[in-house]
Structures are given as C-alpha cells and as structure tokens.
Amino acid sequence: MSRSDGAGLAVLVPGGGGQLGRDLVAAADALGERVEVIAPGSADLDVTEPGAVVEAVADLATGAAQAGRRAVVINAAAYTAVDDAEGNEEAAFAVNADGPRMLAAVCSSRGVPLVHVSTDYVFSGEADRPYEPGDALGPRSAYGRTKAAGEDAVLGSGAYAWVVRTSWLYGTSGRNFVKTMINLEAQRDNLSVVDDQVGSPTYTADLAAGLLELAGRIAEGRGPEATVLHCTNAGQTTWCGLARAVFAELGADPERVRPCTTEEFPRPAPRPAYSVLSNDAWIGAGLTPLRPWREALTAFFADVRAQDSTALR
Template identity: 70%
Template sequence: MPLTVLVPGGSGQLGRDLAALAAPGVDVVAPGSAELDVTSTGQVLAAVGALADRARENGSSPVVINAAAYTAVDQAETDEERAFAVNADGPRVLAAACASRQVPLIHVSTDYVFPGDASKPYEPSDELGPRSAYGRTKAAGEDAVLGSGASSWVVRTGWLYGHSGSNFVKTMARLESSRPELSVVDDQVGGPTWTADLASGLLELASRAAAGDGPERRILHCTNGGSVSWCGFARAIFSQLGADPSRVKPCTSAEYPQAATRPAYSVLSPASWKEAWLTPLRPWEEALAAYFEADR
C-alpha cells in the first residue's frame, strides 16, 4: 500500500534511518526540529494537515511516526519543563491533530519509563516507575497519546545507536583510539538497538496501521534481541574495531555518578512484537556487526 509518512524528529539518528530505509511507494517527509517544532501547536496542526492533504492528492495513506524527543537524560534533571514540553506536550498536540484528521500515529518511547529493578524482561503491561525526569516526561507522553482518541501505538525501545548523531557506539569508537584503557559500568543491563533495524520495524508497523490492520495491543516493545551490560557492549564494540576488549574495565554505577538515575535493568521483552505478527529484530550482536560492516 502506498504510504505518506510524516516523521517529526527527522534530523535525529532514528528519523534519518526512517527516511533512508523507506521502500519504493513510501513517501517520507522527515522535518527536523528547526522545520517542525512539536511544542508549537500551530506548526503541528499545519504539518498533520499538510500530510493528510498530500496523501489524498497522491492516493496514499497517511501515517505519523513520532521520533521527536528530548533525549538529554542528565540535562533533563534541571530542565524538566523543556523536556516535558517536547516529550509530553508535543505528543499530546500531535495525537490530537492525528485524531482530528484520522491519521494513525506511532509514538516512540523508552525503557526509562520502568524503574529498572526487574529480574526478567519488561512486558508492556508491567507497572511503570520512572526514576528520572526524562523517564517521567516520556511516560507522560505515552499517556497523552494513548488517551487522545487517535488510532495510535506506543513503541518502547532503548539503547539506540545509529550512523548519525551522537551515541554510545560512536563514543566508544572515539575513546578506543585515544585511551589505553577505559572503565564502563557493568551493573546496568539493557538491549542495544540499531536504529536501522528499529526503523524497518516501525515502517512495517506503519504499513499495517495504514491498512487498518494495526495490532490490537497499543503498546509494543521493539529492540534487537538479547541483552548485555554497558561494559559488555563496549567490549563487543572494541572487538568490532579490531581492538582488545580487555582494555575495557568494569566499574559500578556508584563509581560513575551521573545526574539522572539510570535503570539497572531495562531489558524489554520481544513477546508483544512477535505476538502482533511483526518481524522480530535480529540479535544485538548481529546488528552491531552489520552496523560496522556498513561502515567498511
């Protein structure tokens, strides 16, 4: 089915991959925050209206995938008002606009909405308990979207990395070339996710939503398969770089204090994604290898 997709947050690492990976027949409009500020009601209403009109003119179905977010986790601790504007108020206005124009909405959320004290992968129905300003604002954004009356889905993910922007993989690659050893926390566990793989999954969901065949479950979890600590992930990155992974030394979160509390365990269960008959993302190790292979 031909699609016309609006991607707020189009200049971010996920937004760029959504635009790059769209199949033939999928028209992606991916404005950055300078072109579409989701905190501006007027801009949001105009953008969704233009999307609906454009789709009608070219005989396609409109969908919004919201990749816009305030992701400066530590900065949000002292700038929660701005984080709330982007992560909660923006999605609320976006969802209202989508509801009024009958445009399906897919909203990207985060593992930080959970407290991080679990011992098994989180399911969509598990109780929330964010322990950071970032997590609180993203949880509020989920509520705003799901309570809007729009045909909407919340997709939680985590530990994103891509070829654009800044992320953990790029940071480790930079530090590998400049330090003989480095310490990385080993008591935080999650699921690293390549934005290219996530983008493919979101586009598959968008196609289903546009066809009126969206999953009955409105909250889904989507990450690359498996889990690892930040230290283990860093060692895997070193291995991909041809460097000695033993140069990465484990440390505790207490030894590396940060403004925002990170979840100790934020692995997301893939069950909801599989049960919706959506294509499961490959294991994180395979995705990381493919990420580096694309650079070679």
C-alpha cells in the same frame, strides 16, 4: 503488510533530523516509491508549536489523499539529553509530553494514525525479567517521567495510536554510546565502563524497518490489538559488554575495557539497573522480530564502512 511491502504509504516523521529519523528516511528509500517519508528536523517542525503541528499533519493528510497514499505519523521527536533533563524538566516535558499530546489531538481530528516512540526509561529498572508492555511504570529520572507522560497523553487522546518502546539506541548518524566508544578506543589505552546496568542495544536502522512495517499494517487497518509494543534488538548485555563488543569490531583487545559499578561512575540522572524489554507482544502481533544485538552491531560497522571506506581505520 510484510516488511518488504509498503505500497501507497506517506509518513510524517517529526524529529527527522535525529539518528532514528534519518534511518526512517533510509529505510523508506530502500522500499522505493512505495513509501514516501517527510522528515522535518526540529528547526522545521517544532512539536511544541500547535500551529506548526496542525499545518504539518494537514499537509500530510491532504498530500496523501491526492497521491492515493495512506498517511501515518511516526513521532521520533524527543528531548533525549537524559542528564540535562534533571535540571530542565519543564523543557523536556514540553517536547516529550506536550508535543505528543498535540500530535495525537491533531492526528485524531484528521483521522491519521500515530506511532509514538518511547523508551525503557519509563520503568524503574528493578525487574528480574524482561519488561512486558503492560507492566507498571516507575520512572526514576526526569527524562523517564516526561516520556511516561507522553505515553499517557497519546494513549488517552482517543487517537488511532500506538506507543512503541525501545532502548539503548545507536545509529550511523548523530551522537551515541557506540560512536563514543569508537572514539575512546583511539584515544585511551584503557577505559572503565559500567557493568551493572543491563539492557538491549538497538540499531536504529533495524528499529526504523520495524516501525515502517508497523506503520504499513496500521495504515491498512490491520494494526495490532495491543496499543503498546516493545521493539528492540534481541538479547541483552551491559554497557561494558557493549563497549567490549565495539572494541572487538575494531580489532582491539576487549579487555582494555574494564568493568566498573554505577556508584563508581555517578551521573545526574539515575539509570535503570535492568531495562530489558520483552519483544513477545511485537512478535505475537505478527511483526518481524529484530535480529540479535550482536549481529546488529556487526551490521552497523559494515554500514559505517560502506558509507565511508576510510572510516574506523
């Protein structure tokens, strides 16, 4: 199934109120009637509540069968407060590990495929080349440990399931680094941003399109052999490099963003120094590669302005 095809697909998106969930809805809307997305927020579908998960997946499967659609679950629900998770690992584990375990079990019992979204934080960050899906995990933070546990739960469930790792997400809704830099550009003459952490910024609109393409392939029974894939915008930069690119998009002087080290900007949760993910397995599976991160950032600014012509002035 190509990205432009998607006939007869019904998708349940736990975590539908987040920035990725919202862009999954938008990406499905762009495909018209071929794709129906049900995207409950955490208040409507708590993945830590077994009864709610059972009911949601059962409703998806029943409704899809009645409408002649193929059902898939894309799990975008996550406890993403990285620093907060250091002191609340039990709460993070409930959402990031117990939730996916319950989803996988129910999906398995109903014969519904599952795509589970994970993160670069499952790796140690000590590599000197892009991480491949099969590389050894070594999370250094509570967030990373709970996401790694979620991966294990999904892959060990016996469900027809895939894990898709991504990184450095930003979108037009919700809070994220790019929007923070936009706000700070208007508030400060200069700012310091970490320049010794390397990763691949990923626009959630691009990731959403990729996940729907994968879901369509899976629903048709043509899912990739590899059950762990990486999907990010192409290329790499540092947080400082990303911040400077944001300033450039705003027409501001990028040199107002000054590089600093991780040691100069300590955080409760350790960050991977290098967490670039290789997209080779994604491309090798015949899935559409995401565009370079710098092009995606330009598209993000165009999308923001299209939504609100007065934005970013």
